[in-house]
Amino acid sequence: MGYVVQLDAYEGPFDLLLDLIVKNEIDIWDIPIADITQQYLEYLHSLQVRDLAIGGEFLVMAATLLRIKAKLLLPQEQIGLEESEEEEDPREELVELLLRYRFFKEVAVFLRDRYQASVYYYDRGNRTEELDVTPVYTNLVGDITLNELAGMYRELLVEAQREPPIHSVVQRVSVQERLALVRIQLMGQSSVSFGQLLQNNTASEIVVTFLAVLELVRLGEIRVLQEKPFGNIQVRPYALEMEVMG
Amino acid sequence: MTLKEAEIIIEALIFAAERPISCKDIGDLLELKQSTVEALIEKIRERHGEGALMIRSVAGGYQFVTKPELAPWIEKMGRPVISAPLTLASTETLAIIAYEQPVTKAQIEEIRGVRSDSALNNLLERGLICELGRKDGPGRPILYGVTEKFLLHFGLRSLDELPPISIRSAK
Amino acid sequence: MTLKEAEIIIEALIFAAERPISCKDIGDLLELKQSTVEALIEKIRERHGEGALMIRSVAGGYQFVTKPELAPWIEKMGRPVISAPLTLASTETLAIIAYEQPVTKAQIEEIRGVRSDSALNNLLERGLICELGRKDGPGRPILYGVTEKFLLHFGLRSLDELPPISIRSAK
Numbered sequence: 001m002g003y004v005v006q007l008d009a010y011e012g013p014f015d016l017l018l019d020l021i022v023k024n025e026i027d028i029w030d031i032p033i034a035d036i037t038q039q040y041l042e043y044l045h046s047l048q049v050r051d052l053a054i055g056g057e058f059l060v061m062a063a064t065l066l067r068i069k070a071k072l073l074l075p076q077e078q079i080g081l082e083e084s085e086e087e088e089d090p091r092e093e094l095v096e097l098l099l100r101y102r103f104f105k106e107v108a109v110f111l112r113d114r115y116q117a118s119v120y121y122y123d124r125g126n127r128t129e130e131l132d133v134t135p136v137y138t139n140l141v142g143d144i145t146l147n148e149l150a151g152m153y154r155e156l157l158v159e160a161q162r163e164p165p166i167h168s169v170v171q172r173v174s175v176q177e178r179l180a181l182v183r184i185q186l187m188g189q190s191s192v193s194f195g196q197l198l199q200n201n202t203a204s205e206i207v208v209t210f211l212a213v214l215e216l217v218r219l220g221e222i223r224v225l226q227e228k229p230f231g232n233i234q235v236r237p238y239a240l241e242m243e244v245m246g
Numbered sequence: 247m248t249l250k251e252a253e254i255i256i257e258a259l260i261f262a263a264e265r266p267i268s269c270k271d272i273g274d275l276l277e278l279k280q281s282t283v284e285a286l287i288e289k290i291r292e293r294h295g296e297g298a299l300m301i302r303s304v305a306g307g308y309q310f311v312t313k314p315e316l317a318p319w320i321e322k323m324g325r326p327v328i329s330a331p332l333t334l335a336s337t338e339t340l341a342i343i344a345y346e347q348p349v350t351k352a353q354i355e356e357i358r359g360v361r362s363d364s365a366l367n368n369l370l371e372r373g374l375i376c377e378l379g380r381k382d383g384p385g386r387p388i389l390y391g392v393t394e395k396f397l398l399h400f401g402l403r404s405l406d407e408l409p410p411i412s413i414r415s416a417k
Numbered sequence: 418m419t420l421k422e423a424e425i426i427i428e429a430l431i432f433a434a435e436r437p438i439s440c441k442d443i444g445d446l447l448e449l450k451q452s453t454v455e456a457l458i459e460k461i462r463e464r465h466g467e468g469a470l471m472i473r474s475v476a477g478g479y480q481f482v483t484k485p486e487l488a489p490w491i492e493k494m495g496r497p498v499i500s501a502p503l504t505l506a507s508t509e510t511l512a513i514i515a516y517e518q519p520v521t522k523a524q525i526e527e528i529r530g531v532r533s534d535s536a537l538n539n540l541l542e543r544g545l546i547c548e549l550g551r552k553d554g555p556g557r558p559i560l561y562g563v564t565e566k567f568l569l570h571f572g573l574r575s576l577d578e579l580p581p582i583s584i585r586s587a588k
Contacts, residue, residue: 144503156512157528199532258484298426313429322446323430
């Protein structure tokens, strides 16, 4: 057929199949499976030749195509029946999947066009104006009185004047320990601020916590988000699968 | 409050709101009927007719934006595009979530035929989708849905603006 | 580009700029004299005369804001209302600042014996304390003091009216 394998990366096996169907000007309801399977396998082969990894999904689809091809090749006992009972066509399920995928692919193109149209509308630039983000405190200090405030200050002074602790335990924290602690802190949370992880930490603990967070990012357990420079850093567990296992 | 005063207040609200403000919210705030609010917004639009600004109807609300023909100048000024375009893989994933929500990763992957972890993470990071909770059943998988930011990103008024489902639209 | 077109472009630039944009920047961008830009901004101001928006000259540039008399409506719309009273940590910190001001974070933490960042942030956000400048010395730490709002809340004319403290009398 002289079909030239398109070397673009495909989004997946459906994408590849749809492309083959378009290229060959095939009626999607009547796919010549033998032919398409051949071209599909040729494409995979071309990837292999170029030493490119073939996704498992592509191999699964290859198996499906071969299975459908085999079914179609089986001798039809009642040839007349095939026309009337279309749902027995082994290709039908595949066609449904392809059409469903094709619809969403079309929507993706629609969305891309909408995006391109909407980027020409600029909204107000100074969005984080103080006026808009400052919370309103209806209860500024609660019902604390001035005398209570004074009393609190006095007690703090008294407390501060007590003799300092004679000995302090120097604790060394390992990254592994801290890793475990951070995992515990993140358990069941959708998002924790980096500051929260550091609360009440000494300088060396902060360093170790930071290392632990980096390690967790490397392990793919969390991701770290910072929406603006110097903004709040959010730590988010990636996979909540652990929760399911545990 | 006269109608003229209400018109001015509505203009201020639409301008100052952090996100598109809906007719209903304006109505509730000003104790006005929604039809009145709509009529007043028309008046504001007329008043801005010759100026640089327009009121766009997006994400279920109203928002002041500059007229599209002025975009080149704003770009020239150096204002970055609000959000970079998505890859086709991410857009595809987003399309599926918009129609099928609440939907699990497994369902998305079944439709796309490929793994979709990185597309999902990308969309989550951009705030275009969010987790809606967990599905009952084995593994209690996370359910995803689209956000208001999704509508904003694509300049959609609501999900109704998406093409009607026509899986059978095969030629 | 006609003057009318330039006026519309300037309106769009001021609206879309992320921070107040200066006369000079506008002039450079449009290749116009600053005096022309200023005259055109006057024209935009006139055009917005009866509307909700105004161009404010601030921080060396121009910026669209809503007219001040509309502020109550905007406040009513968007700002999150927080009704939580002060935490113990914040109250302690406030007490120390009231008596010790000007005082650094380190000094506060020395008295309280614990870190006080979030308490300080909370007090700053509530407008009960403010930064008074920086202390001379290593690191030039920020000095904190209470605000007029604090005095008003407790009905104090000045800090001299704070109840006197005698540590001896404390149990």
